[in-house]
Amino acid sequence: MPHKRGWQFAGSLLLFFFAFAFYYSITRNIDQHGPVALAVIGFFGIAIFLAALLGAIVALIGCDDCVSRM
Secondary structure, eight states: OOTTHHEEEEHHHHHHHHHHHHHHHHHHSSSOOOOHHHHHHHHHHHHHHHHHHHHHHHHHHOOOOHHHOO
């Protein structure tokens, strides 16, 4: 598939936007969520952010084989 690294980077940008949505959900409505809900939302937000960060690193400095394996 041509432009694998570009698609990998675009996918990581999309994941960054999803992570931002989790961050926004926590900071905007902190009084309405309970501590368990905040912990779950925070965990998924961090997991998505780390996946996006790893994807962006592989897209920027990884080889084409690395991008294919992701």
